Amino acid sequence: MKKYFVIGNPIDHSLSPKLHNYWFNENNINAKYDKKKIDEKDLQSVISKVKEKKINGINVTVPFKKAVIPYLDKLSPEAEQTQSVNTIIFSNDKLVGHNTDIVGFTEAIKKLNFNIQDKKVIILGAGGVVPSIIFALKKMFVSQIVVSNRTKKKAEDLKLRFNNLKILDWGEIIDFDVIINATSLGLDKETINLDFSKSGSNKLFYDVIYNPAETNFLKEGKKFGNKTENGKLMFVYQALEAFKLWHGITPQINNEILEILNND
Ligand code: ATR
Numbered sequence: 274m275k276k277y278f279v280i281g282n283p284i285d286h287s288l289s290p291k292l293h294n295y296w297f298n299e300n301n302i303n304a305k306y307d308k309k310k311i312d313e314k315d316l317q318s319v320i321s322k323v324k325e326k327k328i329n330g331i332n333v334t335v336p337f338k339k340a341v342i343p344y345l346d347k348l349s350p351e352a353e354q355t356q357s358v359n360t361i362i363f364s365n366d367k368l369v370g371h372n373t374d375i376v377g378f379t380e381a382i383k384k385l386n387f388n389i390q391d392k393k394v395i396i397l398g399a400g401g402v403v404p405s406i407i408f409a410l411k412k413m414f415v416s417q418i419v420v421s422n423r424t425k426k427k428a429e430d431l432k433l434r435f436n437n438l439k440i441l442d443w444g445e446i447i448d449f450d451v452i453i454n455a456t457s458l459g460l461d462k463e464t465i466n467l468d469f470s471k472s473g474s475n476k477l478f479y480d481v482i483y484n485p486a487e488t489n490f491l492k493e494g495k496k497f498g499n500k501t502e503n504g505k506l507m508f509v510y511q512a513l514e515a516f517k518l519w520h521g522i523t524p525q526i527n528n529e530i531l532e533i534l535n536n537d
Pocket of ligand 1: 335336397398399400401402422423424427455456457458463
């Protein structure tokens with residue numbers, strides 16, 4: 274039986290096992306997908322198990338998407354540019370790191386009834402997933418990307434990798450068409466302290482968080498007449514892309530699996 278893991282810390286919240294195991298069943302693949310909470314010092318030994326074929330593939334989540342890179346032989350161009358790996362495969366005797374968060378975000382935005390081209394986008398946060406979002410937004414030809422992060426230095430560092438980024442002080446807001454919460458605020462009871470009452474309506478409020486399904490950030494967006502979307506489809510599509518890389522099969526996204534993911 275083939276074995277797959279998602280590694281991270283914390284990892285309890287991850288719905289990846291549910292999704293991949295559902296697809297294994299649907300596609301008659303004899304495999305099992307589990308989550309593994311690890312410390313940074315264990316990265317090398319876990320990844321080496323892929324080379325030894327004791328593990329057949331790994332998904333990587335917070336906070337290790339960058340930290341795994343030194344242990345890999347090769348990166349996809351997307352993983353290289355974002356310095357972020359969420360999927361590891363063993364191919365042609367090489368450990369290869371891919372970034373499927375970019376496709377995940379792109380597909381999720383495409384499914385919305387919202388044309389993002391030429392739009393002004395504010396990203397809140399500068400953590401692990403943000404380079405992937407910036408990469409995807411640039412490919413979708415938005416007109417402006419503004420990053421605002423509590424620790425300004427981390428936002429400034431992104432400018433070294435992506436040109437034409439604008440940095441905004443944390444707590445400030447300027448005119449936008451799309452605002453994306455890529456901070457961890459909303460996973461628990463903490464809320465983002467921004468006043469959207471003067472931001473107008475018909476914007477897109479997008480939250481990378483999908484559990485809870487409606488964060489305070491999305492509630493605020495809705496209150497002022499905006500379109501809102503959580504990160505569930507982004508999560509599903511990054512998983513779909515990883516599944517394709519590992520198994521060469523495009524799994525189905527159906528209502529049943531979306532419902533199963535809801536129940537958590
Ligand atoms: P990492 O920063 O290790 O990559 P992450 O979960 O990917 O972790 O990112 C967390 C994001 O949420 C960061 O942008 C973080 O801001 P800092 O860079 O200043 O830490 C942001 N964040 C977390 N708690 C926050 C808070 N209480 N207020 C504002 N931003 C917060």
